[in-house]
Amino acid sequence: MHQPIAVFDAGIGSYAIVAEIHKRLPEQDILYFADRASFPYGSKGKEELLAIMRRTLRFLESYTPSAIVVASNAPSIMVLDDIRQHSLVPLFGVFPPIEEALAMSANGKIGIMGVRSLIESVALKQFIAHRATQPDNIVLINASPMVERVENGSFLFEPEATQTAVDSFIDGLFRQHPDIDVLTLSSTHLPWLRSFFETARPDCRFLDPAESVVAGLGDGTRGTAQIQGLVTESSTYDVGALQRMLQQFGVDIPLEAVTLP
Structure with missing residues (x-):
């Protein structure tokens, strides 16, 4: 992948942002990370969210992204300003319109x-x-x-x-x-x-708010139009279940199970 835009959330929610990016920037490579092991972000306090976000940024930055979209309202509102200082690439969040x-x-x-x-x-x-x-x-x-x-x-x-x-x-x-x-x-x-x-x-x-989020990303970076999926798993939420949901939408992208360091 060539300088992908990385998009992540604690599950399938962020795929709507991925689909909108692919629609608007069809040549852009996209890294879709579903951190199902951390679902739900909504039950976590600020300090726990900060730890998850910092760990996630370090992981995603190893793929040399051109930008990272925190495709979840809770961390965008609660900790995005705090984690910007830890990011080596531009960060974008999702906010209530x-x-x-x-x-x-x-x-x-x-x-x-x-x-x-x-x-x-x-x-x-x-x-x-x-x-x-x-x-x-x-x-x-x-x-x-x-x-x-x-x-x-x-x-x-x-x-x-x-x-x-x-x-x-x-x-x-x-x-x-x-x-x-x-x-x-x-x-x-x-x-x-x-x-x-x-x-x-x-x-x-x-x-x-998906359309306005994607509009803020600008012109992106020309790549090969790949969408690569990375997924963490838990006993409740595994890769197979996510794959079946995406296939129900007619989406067939490769999903790789990963463990964050």
Whole structure:
């Protein structure tokens, strides 16, 4: 691979970013790293996330990437500024599209759906305070149960059960916050459930920040259009399960099981 763009998350969530890069930069080599052994990032505190990010950067830098995309909202918000000083290449993160959501909202009431550690973090509250004149109008929603349905593949292989779970989640959310009319999908796993969310609440807008993230990467580096997958495994999440999920999407890329030093 020639100066690939490396994209990583704790699982399948980041493949949506990979697909968008491949679409926009078809000659770019891409290194897709699914760190399933660390899933979920959303259950981890700042210090544990920092350790994971530093270890991951050292590993990915051995492939001489031209850029690294931290394709997860939680570490992007919570630790990206801290890890920039440890990176030898440009780092890009994924962030809740608050300004875009507020611009779309008819009443200024929006929600940010993300994993628990992000939703409960001081860093997210600070992020919101710098981007919204009325931060109290922004509801923070723990969507970790929905993220789990993506990583375990049930959204693909049990669509009816997934729709039932999404319906219940969304119904509970709107009973508490009936005025919300825009929700951000602020975990890279959540866009895989977008059609389920839209079925559950067709009058609400759901925002995926993937396109804006990829636009920020610029023109990339001409390579051979390869996509190489690297995967860490756990007893719950193995390479074979990820391969089956990708094949369900019609994606057939090589996946290599790796262990981070």
